[in-house]
Amino acid sequence: MEIYFKEEHEIFRKTIQSFIEKEILPLVDEAEEKEKFPVELFPKMGSQGFLCIRVPKTYGGRDGDKIMECIAIEELTKGSSGITSAFTTHGGLATDPILRFGSEDQKQRYLVPAVKGEKIGAFGLTEPDAGSDAASLRATAEKRLGGYLINGTKTFITNGPICHYVIVAAYTDVTKKGSGINLFIVDRENPGFSVVKKLTKLGHRSTETGELSFDDCWVPKEQMIGDQEGGGFNQIEYTLRSGRISTGARCIGLARSILEESMYYVRNAKKQGRMVGRSQSVRFSLAEMAMYLDVMKAITYRCAWLYDCGKVTMKDAAIVKLFCTETLCKMAYDGLRLQGGEAYLNSNLMQRLLRDSRLHRIPEGTSEIQHLLIFNELGI
Amino acid sequence: MDFELSEEQKDVKKAAREFARGEFDNDRASELELQLGFPTEIWKKACRLGFIGIYIPEEYGGQGLGFLENILVIEEFCRKDSRIGSALGFADLGTEILCAYGSEEQKKFYLVPVVRGESLSTVAFDEPETLPTEGIKHGENILICGVKRFVLNGGNAGYYLVPFQMDGRVSIILIEKDRQGIEFIPQEKMGMKMVSTGELQFKNVSVPMDHLIGEEEKDFYILENFISQTHLRLGAQGLGIAQGAFDRGLDYGKQREQFSRKLIQFQIIRHRLAEMATRIEMVRLLVYKAAWLIDIGRMDPKLCAMARASSGDLVVDVVDEALQIFGGYGYMRETEIEHFYRDAWLVDIFGGKSNLRDSIAKWVTG
Numbered sequence: 001m002e003i004y005f006k007e008e009h010e011i012f013r014k015t016i017q018s019f020i021e022k023e024i025l026p027l028v029d030e031a032e033e034k035e036k037f038p039v040e041l042f043p044k045m046g047s048q049g050f051l052c053i054r055v056p057k058t059y060g061g062r063d064g065d066k067i068m069e070c071i072a073i074e075e076l077t078k079g080s081s082g083i084t085s086a087f088t089t090h091g092g093l094a095t096d097p098i099l100r101f102g103s104e105d106q107k108q109r110y111l112v113p114a115v116k117g118e119k120i121g122a123f124g125l126t127e128p129d130a131g132s133d134a135a136s137l138r139a140t141a142e143k144r145l146g147g148y149l150i151n152g153t154k155t156f157i158t159n160g161p162i163c164h165y166v167i168v169a170a171y172t173d174v175t176k177k178g179s180g181i182n183l184f185i186v187d188r189e190n191p192g193f194s195v196v197k198k199l200t201k202l203g204h205r206s207t208e209t210g211e212l213s214f215d216d217c218w219v220p221k222e223q224m225i226g227d228q229e230g231g232g233f234n235q236i237e238y239t240l241r242s243g244r245i246s247t248g249a250r251c252i253g254l255a256r257s258i259l260e261e262s263m264y265y266v267r268n269a270k271k272q273g274r275m276v277g278r279s280q281s282v283r284f285s286l287a288e289m290a291m292y293l294d295v296m297k298a299i300t301y302r303c304a305w306l307y308d309c310g311k312v313t314m315k316d317a318a319i320v321k322l323f324c325t326e327t328l329c330k331m332a333y334d335g336l337r338l339q340g341g342e343a344y345l346n347s348n349l350m351q352r353l354l355r356d357s358r359l360h361r362i363p364e365g366t367s368e369i370q371h372l373l374i375f376n377e378l379g380i
Numbered sequence: 381m382d383f384e385l386s387e388e389q390k391d392v393k394k395a396a397r398e399f400a401r402g403e404f405d406n407d408r409a410s411e412l413e414l415q416l417g418f419p420t421e422i423w424k425k426a427c428r429l430g431f432i433g434i435y436i437p438e439e440y441g442g443q444g445l446g447f448l449e450n451i452l453v454i455e456e457f458c459r460k461d462s463r464i465g466s467a468l469g470f471a472d473l474g475t476e477i478l479c480a481y482g483s484e485e486q487k488k489f490y491l492v493p494v495v496r497g498e499s500l501s502t503v504a505f506d507e508p509e510t511l512p513t514e515g516i517k518h519g520e521n522i523l524i525c526g527v528k529r530f531v532l533n534g535g536n537a538g539y540y541l542v543p544f545q546m547d548g549r550v551s552i553i554l555i556e557k558d559r560q561g562i563e564f565i566p567q568e569k570m571g572m573k574m575v576s577t578g579e580l581q582f583k584n585v586s587v588p589m590d591h592l593i594g595e596e597e598k599d600f601y602i603l604e605n606f607i608s609q610t611h612l613r614l615g616a617q618g619l620g621i622a623q624g625a626f627d628r629g630l631d632y633g634k635q636r637e638q639f640s641r642k643l644i645q646f647q648i649i650r651h652r653l654a655e656m657a658t659r660i661e662m663v664r665l666l667v668y669k670a671a672w673l674i675d676i677g678r679m680d681p682k683l684c685a686m687a688r689a690s691s692g693d694l695v696v697d698v699v700d701e702a703l704q705i706f707g708g709y710g711y712m713r714e715t716e717i718e719h720f721y722r723d724a725w726l727v728d729i730f731g732g733k734s735n736l737r738d739s740i741a742k743w744v745t746g
């Protein structure tokens with residue numbers, strides 16, 4: 001891994017680790033239990049420059065690279081996968097389109113406060129009837145009074161209930177399937193915007209996820225990302241390609257916790273005089289976990305490096321996402337089986353790691369969709 | 381060879397299915413689950429209809445049917461709702477020990493309330509290896525000391541059957557919950573939340589001698605039989621939960637459209653459903669056969685353990701894949717598959733998967 005990490009990366013890792021230990025870990029259990037995100041973390045993270053790692057200095061960012069972003073995500077997830085969901089969405093899907101395709105004005109109004117953690121962002125693509133097949137989304141943005149009238153419903157939106165703004169995908173031209181989509185920035189105060197409900201989940205309970213409604217939600221044309229109608233789908237693809245690499249980093253964070261918990265269990269059993277570690281099946285399990293973790297790290301950081309060199313393809317990113325998310329689940333399942341009934345108790349971290357790990361095979365393209373993406377680039 | 385359930389068994393299965401359909405309400409169950417409550421009303425009704433303790437002889441209020449009938453009921457209940465199903469599936473836990481080895485008095489006193497819906501029963505079995513529960517004779521009584529973990533129904537059983545060591549041997553004693561010196565410490569779990577579970581501490585609990593179960597030399601078999609039957613109870617839960625998850629995945633796959641096609645039109649999803657159905661069928665054969673052997677007096681502990689192990693593997697894989705079919709909806713608590721996913725794991729890991737494989741391996745390799 002050392003081939004990808006420079007000294008500044010190593011220093012950064014240490015810095016964020018100590019922040020997590022001091023500022024985040026003490027909040028995790030309560031946030032998970034109450035299913036409430038500790039929003040005070042946003043400005044704290046922002047003031048340290050941990051939120052939108054790749055934003056240039058001109059907009060208040062730290063001008064980091066993808067590798068650095070992955071380090072941040074890995075370490076944060078190691079602390080709490082639930083809480084990290086909010087930050088990865090904010091620093092990725094909810095700011096990337098503005099950073100890459102937004103106007104100078106949008107950058108000043110949204111990116112700068114987002115970097116500081118003064119504004120929390122969300123990204124609304126999925127709809128009740130449009131998930132994997134995102135191009136079939138029904139939200140519309142009709143040209144009206146020098147702006148656009150947005151109508152539609154978005155669901156499973158990370159940060160939905162706590163966001164200050166949401167980047168929403170809607171059709172400006174319904175006759176052009178896929179290519180007639182645009183992204184708009186909608187403020188929470190917009191009278192046409194509302195949070196329909198907060199959703200409760202199997203895992204990642206400390207992140208708030210919600211269903212959002214846009215009901216005759218008028219925005220001036222300055223809120224559209226990009227300066228012409230259509231082409232939003234490409235902006236989304238660009239954003240997701242980066243997001244899928246970040247998912248690899250999230251899996252590494254969880255995988256480290258699973259291996260650590262499993263090793264702790266075996267060591268602790270030894271202290272109590274139980275020779276769990278003599279069991280070959282336990283040894284094989286731990287060996288496999290270590291192997292999986294190593295491979296996950298190798299492919300994720302390699303892909304982050306490719307991203308930084310400007311050479312990454314969707315296939316590269318899809319391979320990272322598919323391999324890491326599927327492997328992570330396997331590790332979680334082995335981890336539960338290794339500990340037996342004890343892992344089933346709420347007092348044991350393992351059950352939370354299982355519930356959290358199960359998520360990643362679903363968002364940002366399910367495992368099935370990743371297969372299709374990889375195949376598409378094979379060129380048959 | 382005859383793979384057909386008897387007419388009566390088919391009726392039992394059908395009755396259990398209809399009862400579950402009519403009585404289990406998903407919304408109310410979700411509320412109850414959040415409060416960690418037990419489905420008292422449904423349980424009492426199930427008792428009135430004879431579903432609980434179905435294998436208990438008629439003279440003690442039961443139906444006098446077999447263990448296979450019990451398996452059929454648990455399977456159908458769990459298929460409709462893994463939470464209520466598991467709570468009812470454990471309601472009479474341990475009464476099979478009393479049926480086989482209890483004295484006339486014990487049966488009269490302790491079986492009747494379980495079938496009548498007045499009391500839950502349980503076996504307090506699991507203990508830290510280094511801290512065995514012990515008994516000392518004290519006049520006409522025995523003093524019990526020790527800690528039992530993961531006691532199912534621990535918080536609301538009327539009595540516990542407790543294995544313990546005395547004079548270098550394992551015996552089993554029945555302890556009513558209101559005896560002096562008993563403390564219950566609840567342990568919250570990821571799933572099966574309607575089954576109150578926790579640690580039971582016995583501090584010099586004085587229990588009369590006549591509460592001992594069985595003739596002492598048989599105690600080893602009592603425990604082995606109990607473990608085998610518990611394997612099958614769990615095996616049946618796994619089977620029912622897997623079937624329920626499959627049903628839901630299939631239904632959803634038939635309704636949900638993406639890319640202008642129903643999900644079941646995607647080959648990969650069709651193949652997975654086919655694979656799930658095949659494996660459910662395989663495990664069902666194993667669980668039923670093991671239960672049938674018990675009923676004809678030829679219990680096979682190896683087969684019971686195999687049934688349980690394969691049911692655990694099955695249920696984890698099926699709930700996992702069913703959840704995947706639901707996509708994002710599967711991860712949301714408002715979708716039933718979410719609790720099927722959490723509940724399934726107990727079947728697989730309770731008592732330790734590796735221990736289970738060790739014991740199967742012992743029988744297989746001799």
Ligand SMILES: Cc1cc2nc3c(=O)[nH]c(=O)nc-3n(C[C@H](O)[C@H](O)[C@H](O)COP(=O)(O)OP(=O)(O)OC[C@H]3O[C@@H](n4cnc5c(N)ncnc54)[C@H](O)[C@@H]3O)c2cc1C
Binds near residue numbers: 125128130368639
């Ligand atoms: C916790 C959480 C947070 C999320 N956060 C956000 C967010 O912030 N913003 C946002 O926009 N979205 C978000 N999502 C939504 C997520 O991106 C979608 O759930 C995901 O894209 C899948 O869509 P779906 O849920 O509609 O499932 P479907 O698309 O309905 O898929 C159902 C099943 O069918 C399979 N399938 C679909 N098409 C095919 C095919 N062609 N071949 C084979 N199989 C197929 C899928 O793989 C899946 O197994 C979030 C989801 C979750 C669970």
